[in-house]
Amino acid sequence: TGPGPQDRLQHAQSWRDMSAAVKNLPQRQREAFMLRVLEGLDVAETARAMGCSEGSVKTHLSRAMHHLRDQLEEWR
Structure with missing residues (x-):
C-alpha cells in the first residue's frame, strides 16, 4: 500500500510549483x-x-x- 492517485498527483504538483518558484529566484x-x-x-x-x-x-x-514563502503561500 502506498499513496493513492490523488496524493501522488498533489505531490507532483507541489514539486512542480516549488521547482518553478526556485527557478524564478534571482x-x-x-x-x-x-x-x-x-x-x-x-x-x-x-x-x-x-x-x-x-x-x-x-x-x-x-x-x-x-520570496518562496510569498510564491508558495497556498501550500500553507
Missing part, C-alpha cells in the same frame, strides 16, 4: 538556497562556494526564503 538567492537547503552546506562552505561573505549568504538565503 541567481544569487537561488545559489544560496540550493547550496544551503538542498546541498546541506553550512554558511562558511556556502560563502566559499559562492565567493562572498557569510553575511551575504545569510542575506541571499533570507531573501530567497521570503
Whole structure:
C-alpha cells in the first residue's frame, strides 16, 4: 500500500510549483538556497562556494526564503 492517485498527483504538483518558484529566484538567492537547503552546506562552505561573505549568504538565503514563502503561500 502506498499513496493513492490523488496524493501522488498533489505531490507532483507541489514539486512542480516549488521547482518553478526556485527557478524564478534571482541567481544569487537561488545559489544560496540550493547550496544551503538542498546541498546541506553550512554558511562558511556556502560563502566559499559562492565567493562572498557569510553575511551575504545569510542575506541571499533570507531573501530567497521570503520570496518562496510569498510564491508558495497556498501550500500553507
